[in-house]
Amino acid sequence: MSDSASVSLNPWADRAQRVIPGGTSTGSKRPGVLYGSALASDLPTHARRAYGCRVETADGHELIDLSMALGAVALGYADAEVTAAVAEAASLGPVCGLPPLLEIDVAERLTRVIPCAEQVRFLKSGAEATAAAVRLARAHTGRDHVIASGYFGWHDWSSTALGIPAGAQADVTTVPFDDVTALHEAVANASATLAAIIVEPLVHHIASAEWLTTARDLCNQHGAVLIFDEVKTAFRVRTGGVQQQLGITPDLTTIGKAVANGYALAAVVGCERVMSSASRTWISSTLAAETTALAAARVVLERHAQRDVCGALDRIGAQLQQAVRRALEPHALGIGVHGPSVMWRLTAEQEPVLDALVAECARRGLLLKRGAYQFAALAHDDAAIAAVQSIVSDAAALLRDRTTFSPAET
């Protein structure tokens, strides 16, 4: 990936680099991550506003967005009902010295739609929710060891980034996704110290029922807590997540992203037996139950109750996949479309070719996510899907005739 510090960027990105290390506070939105080896000064890096499935860039250009804020938005940007509910909550005072009624309302609604949820604790980010789930599991079992598979956010317990003391990972074993044998081995090694198995149930594809059932059985046998991290999958694959689709119920689940359609809300939910440990340990955040995000979540929950949002996302996602496949097919660039329709990836035989495609699409009005998922939203209407096909087709045709992907792009 190009280091954005070494590439001349647009004035907004340059200005951002001076006051924000990396240019933005969200790692996946850094210019170098957006465009990789194709990073160049004419590419859009900042937005003025977002509406529906569209982004207005700092220069006033319009992009159709398939990243949908890293999956944080599934209805559409600036959804009118969500915005009205948030504005009302703001006007009523989003926080005060007492917990709000809305916290009870949204918690009750979550217990009705997420299979494992008997109780709920709200937080603000997915990383906080997964850290809380692990804390609850350790408090409940009185044990330390955690077996983990997936991405859980930036906190010390789950990351290996620079600046994390080695000891923070001492009680965490990472296992590969969907590997039954590795799971058995890790549990055998942890034996009586096992507090929890935490897994993302979808990484590139939905995990096999065998892997998740094995995790369920092993937790039952060892008195450990099974945690599904459904930060990306709840309110997307199914309202109640992968657990609803496969009928395998964990003890705890973490949710975030689409639950509040772009407002800052996450939660750990689960069975009362484990959740009750929250009263014995310490999990608390000053703004955890502020009402603007809860009001957004209530609208999302109402929308899911009124209509089959996940069914619609599935259909729209399949149409988007088909549009991109059709656009790429004639050009033999070695770029593939993979994954479930609601969240899918572009893969490439040669990474610089995909980077160049993403850059050319951005120049033509389409924001694709390289290295991660494209997310379907209800706001991707027929016109947007047709435009996606036409933009990818034009960009791919241009690249087909390019024989080298120059060092300037690598």
Ligand SMILES: Cc1ncc(COP(=O)(O)O)c(C=O)c1O
């Ligand atoms: C499965 C999963 N868990 C946790 C997180 C962390 O969420 P956040 O970035 O809101 O802290 C993410 C973020 O992408 C995620 O995909």
